[in-house]
Amino acid sequence: MNIVVCVKQVPDTATERKLRSDDSTIDRSANGVINELCEYAVEDALKLKEAHGGEVTVLTMGPDQATDAIRKALAMGADKAVHLSDEALHGSDALSTSYALSQALKKIGFDVVILGSESTDARTGMLAAMLAERLGVPQLTLASKIEVDGSAISIHRQTDYGYDKVEATLPAVVSVVEKPDPFKPRYPSFKGIMAAKKKPIEKIGVADAEIDPAQIGLAAAWSVVSDFTAAPPRGKGVVVNDEGDGGTKAAEFLVSKKFI
Amino acid sequence: MLSEDHEDLRKTVEAFARDEVAPVIGDLYEKGEFPYDIVRKMGAMGLFGLPIPEEHGGMGGDYFALCLALEELARVDSSVAITLEAAVSLGAMPLHRFGTPEQKDEWLPKLAAGELLGAFGLTEPGGGSDVPGGMRTTAVLDGGEWVINGSKAFITNSGTAITGFIGVAAITGRRADGKPEISTIIVPAGTPGLVVSEKYSKVGWSSSDTRELSFTDCRVPAANLLGQRGRGYAQFLQTLDEGRIAIAALSVGLAQGCVDESVRYVAERHAFGHPIGHYQAMQFKVADMEVRAHTARLAYYHAADRMLRGLPFKKEAAIAKLVASNAAMDNSRDATQIFGGYGFMNEYPVGRFYRDAKILEIGEGTSEIQRLLIARELGLGGL
Numbered sequence: 063m064n065i066v067v068c069v070k071q072v073p074d075t076a077t078e079r080k081l082r083s084d085d086s087t088i089d090r091s092a093n094g095v096i097n098e099l100c101e102y103a104v105e106d107a108l109k110l111k112e113a114h115g116g117e118v119t120v121l122t123m124g125p126d127q128a129t130d131a132i133r134k135a136l137a138m139g140a141d142k143a144v145h146l147s148d149e150a151l152h153g154s155d156a157l158s159t160s161y162a163l164s165q166a167l168k169k170i171g172f173d174v175v176i177l178g179s180e181s182t183d184a185r186t187g188m189l190a191a192m193l194a195e196r197l198g199v200p201q202l203t204l205a206s207k208i209e210v211d212g213s214a215i216s217i218h219r220q221t222d223y224g225y226d227k228v229e230a231t232l233p234a235v236v237s238v239v240e241k242p243d244p245f246k247p248r249y250p251s252f253k254g255i256m257a258a259k260k261k262p263i264e265k266i267g268v269a270d271a272e273i274d275p276a277q278i279g280l281a282a283a284w285s286v287v288s289d290f291t292a293a294p295p296r297g298k299g300v301v302v303n304d305e306g307d308g309g310t311k312a313a314e315f316l317v318s319k320k321f322i
Numbered sequence: 323m324l325s326e327d328h329e330d331l332r333k334t335v336e337a338f339a340r341d342e343v344a345p346v347i348g349d350l351y352e353k354g355e356f357p358y359d360i361v362r363k364m365g366a367m368g369l370f371g372l373p374i375p376e377e378h379g380g381m382g383g384d385y386f387a388l389c390l391a392l393e394e395l396a397r398v399d400s401s402v403a404i405t406l407e408a409a410v411s412l413g414a415m416p417l418h419r420f421g422t423p424e425q426k427d428e429w430l431p432k433l434a435a436g437e438l439l440g441a442f443g444l445t446e447p448g449g450g451s452d453v454p455g456g457m458r459t460t461a462v463l464d465g466g467e468w469v470i471n472g473s474k475a476f477i478t479n480s481g482t483a484i485t486g487f488i489g490v491a492a493i494t495g496r497r498a499d500g501k502p503e504i505s506t507i508i509v510p511a512g513t514p515g516l517v518v519s520e521k522y523s524k525v526g527w528s529s530s531d532t533r534e535l536s537f538t539d540c541r542v543p544a545a546n547l548l549g550q551r552g553r554g555y556a557q558f559l560q561t562l563d564e565g566r567i568a569i570a571a572l573s574v575g576l577a578q579g580c581v582d583e584s585v586r587y588v589a590e591r592h593a594f595g596h597p598i599g600h601y602q603a604m605q606f607k608v609a610d611m612e613v614r615a616h617t618a619r620l621a622y623y624h625a626a627d628r629m630l631r632g633l634p635f636k637k638e639a640a641i642a643k644l645v646a647s648n649a650a651m652d653n654s655r656d657a658t659q660i661f662g663g664y665g666f667m668n669e670y671p672v673g674r675f676y677r678d679a680k681i682l683e684i685g686e687g688t689s690e691i692q693r694l695l696i697a698r699e700l701g702l703g704g705l
Contacts, residue, residue: 137330249338251368252381255330 063116063210066170067107067140068163068177068189069100071124071131075182085280086287087153088183090124096131099178101247102238104135106208107176108248114210117141119170123151123163129263136258137250143261144170148268153280156184160192162278165271167197172233174215179204179237190237200230203237207245323623324390331387335394338367339402344671347399351528352668354521356482360402365436370409374418379431385411385564386626389571393619396575397582398671400678401529403572408478408530409433411565413440416489416506420549420557425508429486438486443474443509443535444558451691453555454493454502459537461492461507466544468494468507470515473536476685481518481533485511488535491554504554508546515540526677562686563636566643567629569686570622573646576675576682577615580650580657583672584608587661598660607656614649621645637699644692647682654679 073079074093082089107118120135120143122128132143146166154162167175175197180187194201202208205217206225216229217236250258268275276282302311316322324332342363350357364370372388374380381387388410396403414433417425417440432438449456459472470492474480480488487510494505509516519534549557585608588599598604625638654676658665661672668674683689697703 133330137334249334249363249367250330252327252331252372252383252387253368253376255334256327256382258330259327 063110063114064171064173065107065110065116065118066121066167066172066175067100067103067118067135068175068193069104069120069122069131069135070097070178070181070183071095071122071128072097072181072183079183081287081290085153086290087280090127094127094130096134097178097181097183099180099182099238099240100131101134101138101178102240102245103176103178104138104140105245105247106205106236106238108139110174110176110208110210116173119144119172121163121166121170122146123154123159123166125152132263133258134250136261136263137254138248139250139254141261143263145263145265146267146271147265148273150268150275150279153283154278155283155285156186156188156192157284158278158282160189160196162268162271162273163189164193164196165273166266167193169266169271174210174232175235176208177235177237179239190235194235197233197235200234201237202228202230202234205236205238206241208236208238327383328387328390331383332390332394334367335369335391336397338363339395339398343395343398343402347402347529348668348671348674351399351401351674354523354528356531357402357405357529358483361405361436361439361484364402364406368434369406370414370436371434373410374414374430374434378418378426379434381434384630385567386623386630389568389622389626392568393571393575393578396572397579399529399674400572400576401527403575404527404530405439405479407565407568407572408441409436409439411568412442412561413479413486413489415564416442416548416557416561417508419560420506420553422545424545425548429508432486437484439479439482439484440486441477441480441488442558442561443477443480443488443490445475445477447473447475447534451687453491454504457491457493457502457504459490459492461490461494461505463494463544464541467541468492468544468546470507470509470537470540470542473534475534476522476532477535479531480535481521482531485531487511488516489548490537491558494551494554497552503552505551506548506554506557507542508548509537509540509542513540513542524681526674526679526681528677563639564629565686566639566692567622567625567635569682570618570625570639570642570646573643573650573679573682574615574619574622576679577611577618577646577649577653580653580672580675581608581611581615583670583675584611584657584660604660607660611653611656614653618642618646618649637696640687640692640695640699643686644689644696647679647689650675650679650682 071094074095077093080089111118118140120140123146202217204219206220207218209216213232218225368381371380372383373385376382392403461468461470487508489506490509493502495503497503515538517536522532588604589597591598621642625635625642628635657672658676664670665672
């Protein structure tokens with residue numbers, strides 16, 4: 063099975079994240095890590111490979127320093143990587159990103175494309191659906207479990223009442239969610255870390271993937287960040303003293319915040 | 323300073339310690355429970371096989387890789403770190419270095435995967451570094467079997483549910499000069515005649531498995547001799563020299579963990595209108611702690627570098643161990659002081675660091691023994 067995992071390098075959520083002052087795009091110059099849900103996608107891809115054989119290719123679109131995310135995925139056990147990197151891609155929004163990635167995916171070829179359901183930087187959560195539309199294949203989103211049987215693929219999607227089982231025929235695009243142990247992403251072994259160095263990383267540009275420059279980049283973006291303000295500092299918490307009516311007071315607080 | 327491979331490993335273990343060890347270890351530590359689940363996860367990552375060649379199921383890395391992993395683990399918890407340290411440098415490494423092909427095939431793949439732990443029985447109730455003078459355990463060949471009698475004290479990983487064997491140092495005869503001949507013999511867990519006592523109640527390292535062992539006519543096949551007969555002393559001296567670098571790395575981890583916790587705390591804790599980190603008394607204390615951790619790290623990096631390049635490293639390993647264990651002790655005392663009353667509560671890790679630090683000045687050769695070794699290396703041994 064030819065499995066492609068799309069991974070994204072994002073600014074570390076544990077550090078202060080900033081937007082660039084010149085064009086309001088995310089500052090990706092420092093503290094890049096692989097997006098957490100992408101690690102789950104890699105893990106699911108590796109499990110599929112272990113069960114059905116085949117090859118796992120990592121695909122990322124991002125600046126040159128995004129190789130950190132690629133190396134992590136390769137150290138976990140992916141076989142090879144394609145890095146779509148081009149100045150012309152800077153500022154692409156979700157729509158043009160999905161176009162660029164779909165062009166690269168057409169070139170690579172795939173039975174299944176797996177990606178995290180959202181990234182911690184932009185959090186749009188739309189890419190899987192857009193990719194599936196662009197590629198003209200079924201989309202199986204928010205998967206907590208993936209099963210493949212011949213050309214049939216099915217996923218579990220958690221719901222309030224249990225889970226939905228969604229089925230489709232390969233090729234397909236799957237987005238995955240966070241899962242508890244033992245389905246958490248594996249830690250790369252030292253052998254994996256050393257082996258990752260020797261795995262091929264193919265760098266391609268806009269022309270290689272036959273991407274129309276008019277449909278990408280800041281100029282072609284359908285969504286624009288017109289203004290932004292820093293989130294206000296977190297205020298002091300509310301202390302509820304329990305004088306026999308603590309439960310009621312706590313409930314009133316939750317109601318006032320529209321939680322219940 | 324680190325190669326890309328080593329740095330990636332360090333970052334991986336740092337994330338593992340933060341995400342998998344830190345959330346659960348406080349509870350295990352208070353209950354004195356062995357961290358089986360963490361050990362299983364470390365095994366899956368290949369940490370137990372770091373310096374073991376790939377053909378024996380290892381990672382094909384080097385001893386420095388192990389040291390980096392130990393440092394990152396000990397930044398969060400020392401019980402977990404010492405469990406790995408003892409299993410690899412005292413359990414697997416002697417087998418890797420001195421074992422027969424059959425012994426390696428039998429044990430190394432499981433040791434490298436962390437499925438079984440090897441222990442090393444050197445210290446006895448009556449003697450630690452006083453070898454062979456303080457050693458009483460004997461092994462006698464009888465009908466193709468070693469018959470072992472004696473006892474061992476403070477043996478790490480010797481009584482877990484996944485302990486595979488104990489390498490037992492024993493007197494196996496007299497040399498031509500009349501001195502005791504020492505050899506190491508592999509005693510599988512569960513061998514009749516081996517009695518494993520209850521876990522010690524310890525001041526620190528509460529989640530690590532440490533026990534006293536006694537051997538009464540304990541019989542194992544003659545083929546269980548590890549390395550050459552009569553070379554046991556020389557063999558474990560090499561093991562201990564390496565082990566000192568590993569303990570230095572572990573000590574640096576603890577010292578750095580104290581800095582990490584203190585930096586966070588002095589920014590959060592307010593007194594007299596400011597975070598306490600605003601005050602020079604705190605700043606200088608934390609700066610001194612960082613200096614100790616940093617210089618001790620350089621000392622163990624240097625010793626490890628000499629070892630990997632095949633240069634003599636006995637003095638450098640002793641210096642690293644001495645400096646790093648001092649740094650751990652001093653930093654844990656300072657961190658506990660910075661935390662004030664909370665430093666005395668088990669809720670915060672610094673109290674655990676304080677309890678775990680003292681053994682670092684004792685185990686794998688006391689600070690006094692390190693000074694003795696350094697003085698000897700300076701040529702003062704024969705005066």
